[in-house]
Amino acid sequence: MKKLLMILSTCALLSSCSNKLDVAPPNSITDEQIQALLAQGDAATIQSVLGSIANNMPLVLNSAATGLSGSDARYSNIQGLLAMRNLEGNDLVFGNRNLTIFGADEYRFLDFTSPEVDKNYGYWNYAWNLITASNKLLNYLDDATVGNNVKLKDFKARGLTLRAYAYQFLMENYQDAYLQGGKAKLGMPLYDFYSPVQPSKARATAVETYNFINNDLNMAYQLFSDAGVGFTANVSDFDLSVVTFLQTKVAVATGEWATAINKSTELLGKYPTLMSQAVYGGKNTGTATAPEFKADQNGFINNAVNPEVILGYPVGQAGTNHNYWLNPFAEGNGGLGEGYARIDNRLWDKISTSDYRKDAFIASAFGDYAYPTTGAVRNIPAQTNLKFAATHGIGSTDKKDVNNRVSCFYMRASEVLLMKAEAQAQTGDANAAKNTLNVLLAARTKSGEAPLTCDTYPSMAGLTPLQMVQLQTRIELWGEGGRDFYNNKRWNTPVDRRNSTNHIDKSTYPVANMTLKIPQDEMLYNDKIVQN
Template structure:
């Protein structure tokens, strides 16, 4: 193919005012002449990159961590209540922990939200690859199908993040009217300002992309977990259907993955504790894109050539800790006790990025989710017996041999009011700090049959010195229907560039400490 496809980049300017993007990538796109060129483009600029091991969180630039703030907004972590240094390892994302009016700030100083522009730039790349791969007629059909399938999968994943960050959760009663995010699904230039499509329209586009990707990726054997395949597309589609409450479709996609018999559950009864649970070589790992930042979000030590300093960090909440049975091996596999303060714990699922094989903590697709998605859909469909059987397949690999409590016993111990509560808590225990909990809390709040919402308290401590700290009070996230902070504000640059066509979300309230 000799046609230049440089013109796609102008579409980026609809969403951002970053003219330098044209300069950075036009050379690569102008001369794409084969599927291998397009694959290189997908791998280099469309898939969300892994981040090299760092000593601090990076929230901007090409080497930034992927949405590290996603881990500190929910009820799974709290600020540690122990003596430590005056400067925190999670300071760049502390505004999210406080649910600030503008969470993109450090010590009250705003910084640019790059998430919106970054995801739309990746969508723009996918938009060009999807139609252009059909022009590569001299390349094998199998290669063209694979590249197109990957691009469709990626575009769906980016819209999934956008609509769940910047719009209200999918509700069967309001999705047709609630504002989602702008949809741009073509590679050509449109001389217009963009407005927000509805939540339903965005979800329908995600579903359509994944439905198209699945047959294109059928039979593809990827040599790396960092490229999508059929199993990844089916599992991700089951997650999207779960959010949409399409229970039969969830079960069908999960069953299709299970029938592949390609992946298996990690058996914690024979697992080497102290090694990485989530890792690229795990039998559970299907797909991963994006960075891992939990070792920095919940970091205790800063290492340098010259000194070691103790840093404050969030720790696992008592609420989450208390939900694990004493014979549940996941607690031992997932958590590390603070070396400084016994009784406080950090969740570190990927313990050595270099040795154990890098995977993300915001977009990781693994087999445990297949069982959890299926069990939830079965229970919501009224098949409690089937749901329990599905869950127990997972649970048998998670408890001390012969010590797995019956589900009914664990429900009583955890004060779960009903089986749906148990399933949701099981999902929390299994998938904690993998990018699920915040989105799950949002969708539970708008469930058409089992709505659930809770108030979340995040304690805050003043730290005048390394040896002093005092409780100042709690930041409070009210219940869903009383709160404005369950969606992020759309960046000002996107609002300005679209000349008022892009409607801002309801302004978040000023957050103050209270008890």
Template sequence: MKITKYLAILLMGGSMVSCGEDFLNDMDSSTVTPDQINDQANKDPDKVLSSQLKGCYTSWNIRTGISSNDINGHMSVGFGGIMTLSDVMSNDISLALGSGDPWHFDHVLDYNAEQYVRARWPWNFFYSLIKSANELIDVVDEDKANETIRHMLGQAYAFRGIGHAYLAQFYQKTYIDSKDLPCVPLRLSKKETSITGRASVEKVYEQIEADLLKAIDYLDGFRHTDKQSINKSVAQGLLSRVYLVMNRWADAAAMAHDARQDYFLNDLQEATEWNYQDVDNHEVMWGFIPTESTTRIFASWASWHSTDGPGYAGVGGGAFQLIDAALYNSIPHNDVRKQLFVAPGQTVPVGNNEIPEYANLKFPFVSQWLGQVVYMRASEMYLNEAEGLLMSGNAPGAADVMKEFMTNRVENWTAPAAWTQADIYNQRRIELWGEGFSYFDHCRLKQDMVRSYEGTNEPLSTQVNIPYSSYL
């Protein structure tokens, strides 16, 4: 059954989102009620809006999409959980435990059917985020807003825009060839108390673009100090992602180029030595830095990615997430990124345990479960720009961008005679492995799921091939 059918169930239910109770008692919700906003906005707007914006970040970073203190709740925390969901629903990751893995049903796309709780997760997560953003947007007179308030508005518009963008990608086919199909409801005000129906794909993307363009405008001059908030570069990066989905290639390239100007690539050594959970790296544009009070322990990003740690997907739980064998084999031996995975036939000892072959070494465990979550980095922007340039007819420009990128990833790199979109896509799969892009790239590029092939490292229970046409 198709995930789009789930929309009918939600819409008939008459409720846009059920927030529920947070699955951990110490979850700190910094959002304020609409009545509090209205009462206090005229007295101290900066303070009130700052509190509401903090609530948006709380939702993005640590809100659970499924309100239960069990394995399902532990899988669905923050946008990091959405990123993991995207990756396990792709060709790029193999699950060591096969049908015994907590992500098994996601991996074989069985949870896409409307009767399963997982189909509700992205819906609840992103509409909760949009609701928080609207509560801030609704109380501001934008024509009279000072610079500080404009910067807060810019972040709220970015959240609303990207929230609708991910909803559109989860609950309808990709933009191209689907513009007239019903997509998701647009929620543009906290004052909307009833569901007005599903907007078309084209209408949803028009609103997404408008929100992100407004975010870029309002964030001009805003400087974040610790990369935990959305600045202009991040908003440009988000819009670049959207333009790739829309096949607006030149616009995607231009946005990505502008977004990466204040950042630079890791070199060959840094690409293997950097812990990809470290937001302080000069490639990182946006991320989440948990503290002892906000880390979610087994419900954290680290629990599902640090193979040397005590979490579910580490030596403690054994639910290792492995790189697909075919993808691993596509990485040349002189590509330093191959060192981020355990080679076939080898293991890595950790105490009395071992990390198995093909497991990632990309996200080493950080003491006290304080591994950080990277949402955006400059390397993605290089790849977005190169794909956009190539597909808009500027092959030489794409080659120049890829040369700068590849010389920082492959020793003694030799340029190919020509780049193809498939070549750049393969570089995305290698570079951004485990960072939440895989399923969305599958959908926009209409890639089939191929897990049954000679030499596969998929367990027998998940050796399935799924055509793109049956994703949604």
């Protein structure tokens, strides 16, 4: 494996232990001595020894480096990586004219899969940095050390959750979809221990890789349960909610439909309330010439008003690159740079006029808007999203704060509901799938109108239950986490923009070309690796 090192607070860890052990200097403390201390220590000792590393597990998912310059808003962090995936699909239009800014190459499908291109290896580096971080923690937490200690069970569950997430991310990007031929192909090298000098490994099979992921998730679920860490209200930490979301996602990816239904049902029972019309996207509380879209009341920017968030981060911890790419009023490429994130007219036309999600996009040109830092004026075009719109940051009256005073999320309840409906449709239970979708449709019906259903939603007439799920997934998850790209790959749906009236680039792109090649550095330094 390529030796990707995640810098952790090892020195602080060792210094905090030094007064517990009769050794000097602190850096001479061995792993065995640390494990003995953990096995014998009380909660305060355990927290001082491993607390900072364990607490970092959920944070590193949001902030891990990719090996590219931090000034590259595309590939230096996970939100940039996922924003690029948004551009490589059917449903998001990039601006209203040909652009040469960052993102333009991705939108035009310039090579992003070859082993040597910089558009590839950020995804690889990000995931392996997460695996390195998790294995550094797990090194100290073998079964004998953990024993019946609830704090150590909690810590171990965090490491397992992060590792499972990272391996699933690798499989999404570096192998064909499991149900589209990927099951018979290779997966990833499986590392369950960290050492800077450990030998490289060959790729396991895809089946073995998903078994590894599921084993990590099942163990994390049991450990969190044993530790009393359930479905907590803290959306910024790992708990049973995050594990159950990942179990559902993996089950859908691998066609384990019964598991997907059971796990999604369990999780939805803890998240019974979906977002309301009042917080679904930005709302102009100002005027046409002096617009005010307050982030405080947009559930896609402010987690505090979004009851669906399963995993997300507050102002100060949140990544801001999604805002950079998706908020038309921010001073990033999705706003000031004129790479406005717009909805494909073909999907827009399929949203019912009784569905308030249609109001998350502007029907006609918004007009001129002056960006606060320089006063530069841009004309915001029709079909630009208001889903992620804010002119002000959270808790601020200064428009300049719109660039960084935002929260972010990676998992939410509506996606769980859609995964459940998909699993039900895949099993042939049409009534169950439609009943599940009806919950979402009723929640997305405009106030004062009759609740929408699968039978009354105009654009769903004549569709199979699975096609209904796919359409509603595209509408509900538009612009979120590259879901359009990953679902196209999973559903074997090629990109075809030819008959779109507002796509600037009219490309087609086959599913066969959506799988990334193993990066060149890995091929050079791991003599056991083989290419896709």
